Amino acid sequence: MVSAEEDMSAADAPTIVELSADDVLRARTEAVAKAGIGRKAEHLLEVRGLSTHFFTPDGVVQAVDDVSFDVGYGETLGLVGESGCGKSVTALSIARLVPDPPGKIVKGSILFDGIDVLKLSPDDMRKLRGKEIGFIFQDPLTSLNPTLTIGYQIGEAIRQHMGLSEKATEERTIELLSKVGIPRAKERLKDYPFQFSGGMRQRVMIAIALSCDPKLILADEPTTALDVTIQAQILELIQTLSSEFGTAVLMITHDLGIAAGMCDRVNVMYAGRIVETGTVDELFEEPRMPYSWGLLDSLPRIDDVRGDRLRTIEGLPPVLIRPADACRFNPRCRYARDVCREKEPELTRRGGTDHMARCWATEPEGWIA
Amino acid sequence: MATDTLRGGVAKPQPSASLWRDAFSRLRKNKLAMLGLIMVGFVTFIAVFGSILAPYNYQDQDLTAVVANKGQPLPPLTGGHILGTDQIGRDLLSRLMDGARISMSVAIVVQIVVICIGVPIGAMAGWFGGRTDNVLMRFTDVMYAFPDLLFIILLTVVFKQTPFGQAMDGLLLVFVAIGLTTWVTVGRLVRGQMLALKETEFVEAAKAIGVSDRKIVTKHLLPNGIGPIIVAITLGIPAAILAEATLAYIGIGVQAPRASWGSLINDGQAVIRSSPWLTFFPAVCIAVALISFTFVGDGLRDALDPKLKGKQ
Numbered sequence: 017m018v019s020a021e022e023d024m025s026a027a028d029a030p031t032i033v034e035l036s037a038d039d040v041l042r043a044r045t046e047a048v049a050k051a052g053i054g055r056k057a058e059h060l061l062e063v064r065g066l067s068t069h070f071f072t073p074d075g076v077v078q079a080v081d082d083v084s085f086d087v088g089y090g091e092t093l094g095l096v097g098e099s100g101c102g103k104s105v106t107a108l109s110i111a112r113l114v115p116d117p118p119g120k121i122v123k124g125s126i127l128f129d130g131i132d133v134l135k136l137s138p139d140d141m142r143k144l145r146g147k148e149i150g151f152i153f154q155d156p157l158t159s160l161n162p163t164l165t166i167g168y169q170i171g172e173a174i175r176q177h178m179g180l181s182e183k184a185t186e187e188r189t190i191e192l193l194s195k196v197g198i199p200r201a202k203e204r205l206k207d208y209p210f211q212f213s214g215g216m217r218q219r220v221m222i223a224i225a226l227s228c229d230p231k232l233i234l235a236d237e238p239t240t241a242l243d244v245t246i247q248a249q250i251l252e253l254i255q256t257l258s259s260e261f262g263t264a265v266l267m268i269t270h271d272l273g274i275a276a277g278m279c280d281r282v283n284v285m286y287a288g289r290i291v292e293t294g295t296v297d298e299l300f301e302e303p304r305m306p307y308s309w310g311l312l313d314s315l316p317r318i319d320d321v322r323g324d325r326l327r328t329i330e331g332l333p334p335v336l337i338r339p340a341d342a343c344r345f346n347p348r349c350r351y352a353r354d355v356c357r358e359k360e361p362e363l364t365r366r367g368g369t370d371h372m373a374r375c376w377a378t379e380p381e382g383w384i385a
Numbered sequence: 386m387a388t389d390t391l392r393g394g395v396a397k398p399q400p401s402a403s404l405w406r407d408a409f410s411r412l413r414k415n416k417l418a419m420l421g422l423i424m425v426g427f428v429t430f431i432a433v434f435g436s437i438l439a440p441y442n443y444q445d446q447d448l449t450a451v452v453a454n455k456g457q458p459l460p461p462l463t464g465g466h467i468l469g470t471d472q473i474g475r476d477l478l479s480r481l482m483d484g485a486r487i488s489m490s491v492a493i494v495v496q497i498v499v500i501c502i503g504v505p506i507g508a509m510a511g512w513f514g515g516r517t518d519n520v521l522m523r524f525t526d527v528m529y530a531f532p533d534l535l536f537i538i539l540l541t542v543v544f545k546q547t548p549f550g551q552a553m554d555g556l557l558l559v560f561v562a563i564g565l566t567t568w569v570t571v572g573r574l575v576r577g578q579m580l581a582l583k584e585t586e587f588v589e590a591a592k593a594i595g596v597s598d599r600k601i602v603t604k605h606l607l608p609n610g611i612g613p614i615i616v617a618i619t620l621g622i623p624a625a626i627l628a629e630a631t632l633a634y635i636g637i638g639v640q641a642p643r644a645s646w647g648s649l650i651n652d653g654q655a656v657i658r659s660s661p662w663l664t665f666f667p668a669v670c671i672a673v674a675l676i677s678f679t680f681v682g683d684g685l686r687d688a689l690d691p692k693l694k695g696k697q
Contacts, residue, residue, distance in 0.1 A: 113592055146594030153590055161587040163608040173594035224594060 150225030167205030418684020498564025511579020578610030612689030
C-alpha cells in the first residue's frame, strides 16, 4: 500500500530537477555566454532616465522618476522595495503597458536589444510583447481568463507571433506545459483555469511567458500570491528555465530573500527612484543606504527571540506629488541631517565597483563610514 | 484504505466541464425555466408547422355557419371550430396558430437587430472609452429619450413604399423598427460589461503577450460578459412580442387577412361583450408566451451567474 502511494506521488509530482547551487551557477554562466550570441547592443535592456508620471485630479504623481539601469543578456536583475515605490510601474513602462490615461512615460529612453521601445508604433510594440518580452503577473488566480481553456491561453501568444500550424501550436503547448511541471499535460490542455490550483496556474503563466522564447521576462512579484512551499518551487522553475533558455529576468519583489536567492544584481527602489544598486553580494554584505539597512533589518531571522516584535521601518513612503529637492527617505531615516533635507543626493559609486548608492551619509565625506 | 481513497481521488480525471455545460446542468435543475423552455419549444413548433397542423386555413370563412348563427361569431366547440370563429367565420384556432408565427419571428428578428446594433456599439464604447464612449453613449441617450411608439410609427410611414417596407408583408419593417428602439438597453449593458472586464488582470495579461485589440474584445471580453447579455436578450423577447401586439392593436404592421395576437385582440374587442372568447384566447396566448420567455430568461440568469459556479 505504502509503496503504491509513493509511486503515485512521484509520478504526479512536478518534474523539477533538483540542482545544487554550483550546478545552477555553472548553468547560468554558460547561459549568459550563450544568450549573448547575436546580441545587438551591449546590454539586452538599457533604461535611461525613465520617468513615468500619473496625471491624477490631485496632481502629477511621479511614480517613476529618472530611473536608469541595465539588464545584461541572460542576467537576472532584482528590483526590490516596498509597495508603492515604482517597481511595477517600471516593469509596465518597459512593456509600454502603463494605463494611459492617467499614466504617461514623460521622459527617458528604453533600449531593448538595440530597439528604442518608446519610439515603436503600437502595432510594432504589440509584436514585441509576448514574443521578445514575456510577462509574469503577480496573481495567477485572476491573470487567466476563466472562460478559455489553458491550452488556448498558452497557444495564444504562439498563434499571434510564431505563425505555427494548429498542430504545431498544440505540440508546443504540450511541451511547454510539461516543461513547467504540469503532469498529464496533454489531457489538461482542455481544462479551464478553475480546475487548477494557484501554484499550477502560476506554472501556466510561466509557460505563457516562455511560449515564444522571449529574450526578457518581466516577473512582477510572481510568488506573492502563493504560499511559501509553492513559492520555492516556482522560483526554482523560473531560475531553471531562464538558465536553460538564456532568458534575462527582471525580478520584481519586495522579498529580499528571493532577490538574494535568484538575482545576479539588485536595484533597490524607493519613492520612484533607484537608491542603491549592486551585485547581490555587495548589497547584502555591505549595503550603503539606510533604506537598504531597514529592508535587510526587517527580515525575520532564525535567531530572533520568540515573542519579540518584528522590526519595521517606521512611517510610509511619501506621496509622489511634487517631491521636494531632498533625500526622499529622510523623514524615515534615523541618520538624517540638514543636508538630507535640503538637497537630494546623487547615485554615486561606493568603492571601485558598480556598487552605487544615493545617500549623503555614506558618501566618502559623509558621517557614516 | 486511506491510500485507496487517495488513489481513487487522483486517478480519476475530472471531467472537463465547460462553462456552458455547467450552466446548462444548472438550468436543467430549474423547474420553472424548464417549463418555460418547453413552452417556448411548443410555440416555436406551432410557429413552424402551424400551417400544416391548423384545422383550417387562417383566411377561410365559414360563412354558412355564421349565417346559421344569425350573423354572430360561433362560440367555442361549435360547428367544428374548437375555439369558435370571428364575425366572418374564420377559425380562431387557425388564426392563433398563424399569429404564433408572427410572434416568433418578432422574437427572432428584433433580437437579431438588437444584437447587431447593441453589442458592437456597447463594445466599442466600453473598450475605447474616452471620446468614442462619450459620442456613442450620448447617441444612445438620444435614442433612449425618443418616444418609442412615435419613432416606430414614423419609420413605418416613411419607409412603407420602399421594397424594404414591403418585405414580409411589411412586417420586416415593423420588426426592424422595434429593434431600433430596443437595442439601447443591451448597448448599455454591453458597455458596462466591457468597462468592468477591461480592467481585469487577464486582459492586461493578454495585452502583455501582444494579443490584438479585436481579439481581446471578441475572445476575452465578450465570452466573459455574455451571460448578462444573453439574459437581457431573452428577457427582451417578451417586450418585443408585446410591442408588436401593441402596434398591431393600433393597426400598424400586420395586414388583414393575416393576424397577429395583438390584432386579434383589437378585432375581438369590438364584440367583447357578446363574444368574449375572441379577446380571451389571443390574450392567453400572449400571456403564456411572455411568461415562458421570462421564465427562461430568469433561469438563464441564475444558471450563468458566475457566483453560483460549481454549486447545484
